[in-house]
Amino acid sequence: MQRFYEVMFIVRPDTQDEDVDKLIAGFEATVTNGGGTIRSTEKLGRRKLAYTVRKFNEGNYILLTIDADGTLVHELERRLRVSEPVIKFITVRMDEEQKRLDKIKAIRATRKKLSAQPVPAPVEAAEAPAEATPASA
Amino acid sequence: MADETTTPRAPEGGAPHSGGPGGPRGPRTGGPGGPGGPGGRKFFRRKKVCKFCTEKIDAIPYRDVRLLQGFVAERGKIVPRRLTGVCTTHQRRLTRAIKQARNIALLPFAARY
Numbered sequence: 001m002q003r004f005y006e007v008m009f010i011v012r013p014d015t016q017d018e019d020v021d022k023l024i025a026g027f028e029a030t031v032t033n034g035g036g037t038i039r040s041t042e043k044l045g046r047r048k049l050a051y052t053v054r055k056f057n058e059g060n061y062i063l064l065t066i067d068a069d070g071t072l073v074h075e076l077e078r079r080l081r082v083s084e085p086v087i088k089f090i091t092v093r094m095d096e097e098q099k100r101l102d103k104i105k106a107i108r109a110t111r112k113k114l115s116a117q118p119v120p121a122p123v124e125a126a127e128a129p130a131e132a133t134p135a136s137a
Numbered sequence: 138m139a140d141e142t143t144t145p146r147a148p149e150g151g152a153p154h155s156g157g158p159g160g161p162r163g164p165r166t167g168g169p170g171g172p173g174g175p176g177g178r179k180f181f182r183r184k185k186v187c188k189f190c191t192e193k194i195d196a197i198p199y200r201d202v203r204l205l206q207g208f209v210a211e212r213g214k215i216v217p218r219r220l221t222g223v224c225t226t227h228q229r230r231l232t233r234a235i236k237q238a239r240n241i242a243l244l245p246f247a248a249r250y
Contacts, residue, residue: 044200050243
């Protein structure tokens with residue numbers, strides 16, 4: 001059962017860029033070898049952490065968007081936990097959310113069509129007779 | 138000479154006298170009359186509306202720190218619905234997003250003072 005997940009993890013700030021790339025390649029290989037597919041890989045860059053994690057106050061955020069099944073996610077999480085430069089990670093299941101968003105989008109699209117059909121042209125209002133000048137004198 | 142100077146003085150002095158008190162009195166009576174009229178209600182509270190409903194924000198992603206920050210108090214607590222005006226559905230999603238963001242160190246569990 002393939003599902004759509006977002007895996008975000010933080011690499012410790014003192015790792016070199018090449019090592020980070022190697023690390024990402026390793027995780028991507030894990031996903032593809034396990035029967036999943038990678039939708040996108042995004043480096044979100046260095047960010048200040050909201051709280052101290054393993055004595056680090058900064059981290060290199062990386063986001064993986066994947067299609068995978070439960071066992072593969074389990075395996076990926078195990079690897080993330082074991083790999084030393086990764087200081088924190090989170091896996092979020094997004095397929096239900098995506099389904100909901102698509103539904104809303106579809107509903108909005110149909111509504112737009114309905115509202116677009118009757119386009120009432122702005123009719124110029126007849127000018128009111130400006131004859132209400134009271135005799136002051 | 139004497140007649141000319143005295144005759145124009147009388148109407149001149151009269152005209153500013155009548156206009157002087159009449160001018161300031163008009164706006165002054167209008168000022169207190171406004172708030173005094175609808176008595177009973179001391180202050181008007183605006184009806185709060187859900188930001189996500191009005192701005193049609195469907196997704197509340199845990200990555201959008203800027204968005205979530207607006208619904209978190211100074212010390213990192215989630216602001217209750219009764220203060221922000223967010224509807225029940227969106228508050229639930231918001232809460233989940235904030236908790237996910239806390240887990241990945243995008244938001245603090247408890248901010249340092």
